[in-house]
Amino acid sequence: MNDMRVAEARMQQQTDTKISARGVQVHYGDKHALKDVNVDILDKTVTAFIGPSGCGKSTFLRCINRMNDTIDICRVAGRIALDGEDIYDRRVDPVQLRARVGMVFQKPNPFPKSIYDNVAYGPRIHGLARNRAELDEIVEKSLRGAALWNEVKDRLNDPGTGLSGGQQQRLCIARAVATQPEVLLMDEPCSALDPIATGQIEELIDQLRTEFSLVIVTHSMQQAARVSQKTAFFHLGNLVEYGSTEDIFTNPRDPRTESYISGRIG
């Protein structure tokens, strides 16, 4: 009975739009990398971006926290709104934006600092803690949130780079979670990890979605199917199809989606 209620609660669709993209175009120099992308990404939902290499999924992910600003030849047009506010507005500070929209990369990239300092770095620069006790609390909460606390609580001063690959990636997630983001972007977070560590990260993603919106770029379609509620399929710079993960994997509407997800030459 209880299980059924849990199942029902899971089935309830979160309909609040967190990120709204309209007519997004991206050029890298002459290359037209993204062509008119329109999508509404929901709050408290895991959205997976899938598609072959070079389809624009990572490019679009990087638009959401303005990581493309750091690439000189990159031009972004169109509108991306976070809670209705244009993130490319002149008044928006990209650093503040990236505290609200965190990111985890393909390869774990802990700072060459202690485990503690890796997690405390964000809260320190954004002034989220008034004293050491509060900072300790944030670090513990973030490490617990990233399912890493029990493994590192006795060696918080050891270097983060000394952890295993899976632990390092969870440390990076803890670091991203520490600034209390509203959106967490993940660019192939498990591609360098073994199946056990992948399973732990996926379990973590499923827990984190009760708190905020997650967007994950993945080449593993099984992973997209396992962790996401919404899936977007990109191909040659176009957003071809966006819908519930269940529909995309059982009955996609577009033949290009069908070809890609069923492992055919598309």
Add this chain to the structure above:
Amino acid sequence: MNNERHILSAFDRDLEAVQAMVVKMGGMVESAIHDAASALDARDDELAEAVRRRDKAIDALEHQINDEAARLIALRAPRATDLRMVLSIIKISASLERVGDYAKNIAKRSHVLGDLPAIPGSGMALRRMSAAVETMMKDALDSYIQRDVALAEDVRQRDLEVDQMYNALFREFLTHMMEDARNITACMHLHFIAKNIERMGDHATGIAEQVIYLATGGLPEDTRPKGESVPRMTTEGA
């Protein structure tokens, strides 16, 4: 239907192999229906025995298809049309297996009927009914091979005729039994035969619905026409 090949050609070979098994099973079940009806019609005990014997091969093939489908799901993780194909194969082979059982049951009863008084008119009616179901099954399997939604829909609609024939026979048998109690044993057997044929029609319809699911990703939502589910007839009416 997506006719492109998989990047992994072994996947295509696996899918084709399991489909070939379903087509083979379909052929075996079609002849089981045909031969069971012929054996009944001609009171041919030898043919009836052959139908009973051949059912074992149908059952074995169903097991083989299920094993292969499980292997495909485990090793190939089929998606979209591929997934629907594997799911429909499991259902279709289960339906075919049931139809094989019904044919076997008809063959068993036709043996017993040889020693019982003939019921006038029943032979002709059962022949018509089994011919209709045989064609339904053939068309359902053809619609599966061709992915022909229109033909599948046609099969679905034709189930009504079979239901009506069954209901008519039910009334007829009841009348014979009320007229003369010595007819009861024969009529009971004939009634079960008619019911078996009617159920075969339902399974042919189920296969046709799987074809629609396979091709469109959804089952038809409209309610198809159905014959009166329970024929009302009491002794008072006689």
